[in-house]
Amino acid sequence: xxxxxxxxxxxxxxxxxxxxxxxxxxxxxxxxxxxxxxxxxxxxxxxxxxxxxxxxxxxxxxxxxxxxxxxxxxxxxxxxxxxxxxxxxxxxxxxxxxxxxxxxxxxxxxxxxxxxxxxxxxxxxxxxxxxxxxxxxxxxxxxxxxxxxxxxxxxxxxxxxxxxxxxxxxxxxxxxxxxxxxxxxxxxxxxxxxxxxxxxxxxxxxxxxxxxxxxxxxxxxxxxxxxxxxxxxxxxxxxxxxxxxxxxxxxxxxxxxxxxxxxxxxxxxxxxxxxxxxxxxxxxxxxxxxxxxxxxxxxxxxxxxxxxxxxxxxxxxxxxxxxxxxxx
Amino acid sequence: xxxxxxxxxxxxxxxxxxxxxxxxxxxxxxxxxxxxxxxxxxxxxxxxxxxxxxxxxxxxxxxxxxxxxxxxxxxxxxxxxxxxxxxxxxxxxxxxxxxxxxxxxxxxxxxxxxxxxxxxxxxxxxxxxxxxxxxxxxxxxxxxxxxxxxxxxxxxxxxxxxxxxxxxxxxxxxxxxxxxxxxxxxxxxxxxxxxxxxxxxxxxxxxxxxxxxxxxxxxxxxxxxxxxxxxxxxxxxxxxxxxxxxxxxxxxxxxxxxxxxxxxxxxxxxxxxxxxxxxxxxxxxxxxxxxxxxxxxxxxx
Numbered sequence: 001x002x003x004x005x006x007x008x009x010x011x012x013x014x015x016x017x018x019x020x021x022x023x024x025x026x027x028x029x030x031x032x033x034x035x036x037x038x039x040x041x042x043x044x045x046x047x048x049x050x051x052x053x054x055x056x057x058x059x060x061x062x063x064x065x066x067x068x069x070x071x072x073x074x075x076x077x078x079x080x081x082x083x084x085x086x087x088x089x090x091x092x093x094x095x096x097x098x099x100x101x102x103x104x105x106x107x108x109x110x111x112x113x114x115x116x117x118x119x120x121x122x123x124x125x126x127x128x129x130x131x132x133x134x135x136x137x138x139x140x141x142x143x144x145x146x147x148x149x150x151x152x153x154x155x156x157x158x159x160x161x162x163x164x165x166x167x168x169x170x171x172x173x174x175x176x177x178x179x180x181x182x183x184x185x186x187x188x189x190x191x192x193x194x195x196x197x198x199x200x201x202x203x204x205x206x207x208x209x210x211x212x213x214x215x216x217x218x219x220x221x222x223x224x225x226x227x228x229x230x231x232x233x234x235x236x237x238x239x240x241x242x243x244x245x246x247x248x249x250x251x252x253x254x255x256x257x258x259x260x261x262x263x264x265x266x267x268x269x270x271x272x273x274x275x276x277x278x279x280x281x282x283x284x285x286x287x288x289x290x291x292x293x294x295x296x297x298x299x300x301x302x303x304x305x306x307x308x309x310x311x312x313x314x315x316x317x318x319x320x321x322x323x324x325x326x327x328x
Numbered sequence: 329x330x331x332x333x334x335x336x337x338x339x340x341x342x343x344x345x346x347x348x349x350x351x352x353x354x355x356x357x358x359x360x361x362x363x364x365x366x367x368x369x370x371x372x373x374x375x376x377x378x379x380x381x382x383x384x385x386x387x388x389x390x391x392x393x394x395x396x397x398x399x400x401x402x403x404x405x406x407x408x409x410x411x412x413x414x415x416x417x418x419x420x421x422x423x424x425x426x427x428x429x430x431x432x433x434x435x436x437x438x439x440x441x442x443x444x445x446x447x448x449x450x451x452x453x454x455x456x457x458x459x460x461x462x463x464x465x466x467x468x469x470x471x472x473x474x475x476x477x478x479x480x481x482x483x484x485x486x487x488x489x490x491x492x493x494x495x496x497x498x499x500x501x502x503x504x505x506x507x508x509x510x511x512x513x514x515x516x517x518x519x520x521x522x523x524x525x526x527x528x529x530x531x532x533x534x535x536x537x538x539x540x541x542x543x544x545x546x547x548x549x550x551x552x553x554x555x556x557x558x559x560x561x562x563x564x565x566x567x568x569x570x571x572x573x574x575x576x577x578x579x580x581x582x583x584x585x586x587x588x589x590x591x592x593x594x595x596x597x598x599x600x601x602x603x604x605x606x607x608x609x610x611x612x613x614x615x616x617x618x619x620x621x622x623x624x625x626x627x628x629x
Contacts, residue, residue: 065523092529105520109542119528168524 004038005076005208006062006176011035012070013054013061017284029284031057033232034071036310039176044202044209046223046240048216048255052280054232056100059178059212063095064088076175093123093172098198100181102161106153112139112164113149119171138167141204142197159190166197170205178210183218191215195222216259220244225316228252231291232283234310237318248319250274250296290322298323340623347619353612357605361418368411369399373576382406384590387597401597403586409597412583413605419579420606423493424560428552430498431559435505436548440536442506443513454510457503466565468500473571486574493572497562501555508551512544546624553617557610564606580606 013032016025031054039045049055061068064080073081076094099105106115113135120131136146142163153161162182169177179198183191199222201207213219219226220240227237228251236249247253254274276295281287287294293303302322310320332338341347360367370377385391387401387409400409438457442450460468473496480488516522517540525535560580566572567581575582580602587599 060523063527065526089529092527095527097524097527099520099524101520105524107521107525107539107543118525118530122528122530165524168528172528 003041005041006039006210007074008038008062008071009036009073010071011058011061011068011073011081013057013066014069027284029282030232030286031283032061033283033286034310035229035232035234036071037227037234037237039208039210040224041175041208042202042206043224044211044222046219046226047210047212047229048214048219048226049229050214050255050280052283053229054283055212055214055229056180058229059097059180059210062210063097063178093119094174095176095178096169096172096174097178097180098162098165098169098182101185102158102165103153103185105165106161108153111150111152112144112156115153115164116167116171119168123172134171135167138170141170141201142167157190158186159193162186162190162194163197166194166201170201173205174207176208176210178212180212181214182211183215184213191218198222216256228255231280231286233291233320234318235292235320239316242317248313248317248324249292249321250298250323251292254297290320337623341619344619344623346615347623350612350615350619353608354616357417357609357612358421360414361421364411364414364418368408368414370408370411372407372412372415378406380406384595386595400601401595403595403598404590409601412578413580413602416578416580416583416602417605417609419490419573419577420560420563420581420609423490423497423563423573423579424556426494427497427501427559427563428555430494431501431555432505432548432552434498435502436509436541436544438502439506439509440513440540440544443510444517444532444536444540450510453506457506460500461503465500466562469496469562469566470569470571472496472499473566477571486576489572489574490577493563493566496566497559500562501559504551504555505548508547509544512547513540516540516543550617550621550624553620554614557613557617560606560613561610580609 011032012030012034014028014030017027017029018024019026033054035058037045047055047058057066060066062073064073064085067085068081071081072079075091078091080088080091110118113132116135116138117131120126120134124131126134132149135149139146139149144160144163144167148156148160153164156164166182182198183194186194195218198209202209209222211219211223223240225237225239226243227234228243228249229235230251236243236247236252238248243252244256247256254276257272257274274297276297278295281291281294287304289305290296290303290308293299296303300322306322308320308322308325310318311325312318313324341351365371372378379394381393382391382396382398382402383404383406385396385398385402385406387399388397389401390397391402398408398410400413402408403412438453442453473492476488476492476495477485480492522535522539525539530538563572563579564581564584567579568585570585573579573582575586578586583602584599584606587602590596590598
């Protein structure tokens with residue numbers, strides 16, 4: 001594994017809440033609250049967590065679709081956390097995104113060729129013919145028939161639209177792509193096609209992915225390392241097999257025990273299923289101490305007052321939990 | 329073209345007699361206005377072609393002095409009412425269309441800007457719109473008209489009247505375009521294709537014009553059609569009140585104002601025919617706009 005292409009340190013993305021006659025800020029939704037991770041060149045980091053835990057916000061914040069509240073983001077050796085949007089222009093070709101909803105991520109009034117070619121319009125001064133050549137090349141790469149180039153997105157199925165979105169992301173030969181639940185809106189047979197396409201492209205083009213998903217088995221298939229998010233924070237980050245075989249954080253354990261097992265012979269007994277009680281606290285008002293302390297089956301007195309530090313407990317394995325602070 | 333003939337909108341059009349009739353009437357009116365010099369029997373604004381002796385000729389009846397007969401009669405100056413209506417229609421439609429275009433351009437621009445940029449820009453623009461909305465638009469138009477007339481030199485007033493009228497009606501009508509465009513922009517801007525364009529590095533202006541604008545145009549089309557009817561009526565109102573098109577370039581409203589002076593002395597045709605033309609035109613455009621709104625609204629399908 002080579003050096004880190006993406007370094008995120010203590011990333012914070014808080015959305016202000018305004019209320020009252022004068023629109024005063026009365027609080028903030030801490031969608032992402034202190035997240036740190038590295039992504040090595042050529043690897044896939046899976047980012048999992050339940051709905052609303054901030055994983056999509058995290059992915060968008062890393063690409064600076066938001067103006068972040070705090071922390072630093074370094075991509076390909078350049079710190080982009082706090083530079084103004086206009087100064088990001090030159091970095092844009094390096095980092096791209098594949099979106100969750102292939103319907104909403106394609107402008108319905110533009111043809112496929114216009115959509116895929118738009119990055120080229122912005123960043124190259126090629127002639128029309130050169131652009132069209134590149135567009136055809138990209139369509140071949142993602143498995144779209146060239147004859148579809150002048151149709152509109154509504155004429156395509158969900159899987160085909162996602163291929164258009166992938167082709168657009170690839171147009172400028174990026175190094176880093178955030179895949180924001182790229183398969184969540186697709187049916188299962190198409191999911192496999194799209195994931196395989198992403199893997200093939202990674203091998204051919206040496207891409208680095210941040211793969212955001214709530215589908216634990218799909219993440220296990222595609223990711224090299226996996227980060228688990230809960231209420232705006234990463235609670236555990238570990239290599240894939242280590243995480244799936246031996247989850248350390250109580251939340252990860254609960255999450256993994258909820259994954260359906262297709263083989264009845266290997267299905268766990270009902271007792272081994274960890275059922276969490278209560279609801280996720282509001283990210284506008286997270287609990288004191290550990291964010292998970294309100295629902296943790298192994299909660300201790302200390303957890304309710306003191307937030308655990310996200311630390312490396314064994315080489316390559318990071319956990320934010322008081323249970324493992326003595327392991328070292 | 330085939331795509332259009334297959335579309336839901338065309339189907340809705342084909343099956344709506346009201347829409348077909350309104351469109352035919354509107355198109356006929358527009359054609360009559362455009363080709364007025366070819367259709368009109370006389371040029372009512374060429375003093376040389378007028379004969380004062382022809383004044384007050386009733387429709388289809390020969391004049392007592394000259395023996396000439398006019399399809400819709402003549403006014404006090406001996407001008408052929410049919411011809412003045414055609415020329416008046418021309419001015420009414422031109423002012424209406426131009427005013428709506430102006431309102432549309434201003435409204436779309438400010439609506440896109442406030443919806444996309446947000447923050448203080450949005451607050452200022454939308455509060456200004458709210459304030460303007462509290463005044464009846466005809467009052468706003470009269471105010472603008474009065475100010476503009478005050479600053480133009482006397483010798484240009486009649487020439488400039490039409491343009492001032494367009495400005496006045498256009499400026500009094502941008503608010504609804506801005507509101508609708510802002511609302512639609514707020515919806516579109518949260519969609520991922522806008523995020524994708526930002527990731528590509530597109531500038532806010534490019535995103536507004538290339539991505540958001542084409543997706544907010546269909547409600548604008550509806551409002552533009554309904555506004556056209558309102559603008560034509562607003563122009564007629566202003567002209568009727570005597571602050572609009574001058575008597576040397578009479579619009580339908582001016583003709584009605586001139587005609588109403590003769591209503592009680594028995595020369596009803598001078599008023600009735602321009603008024604009916606205005607009524608039919610406004611009704612047809614309005615019905616067309618209503619139909620378009622229903623046809624483009626997916627919730628009513």
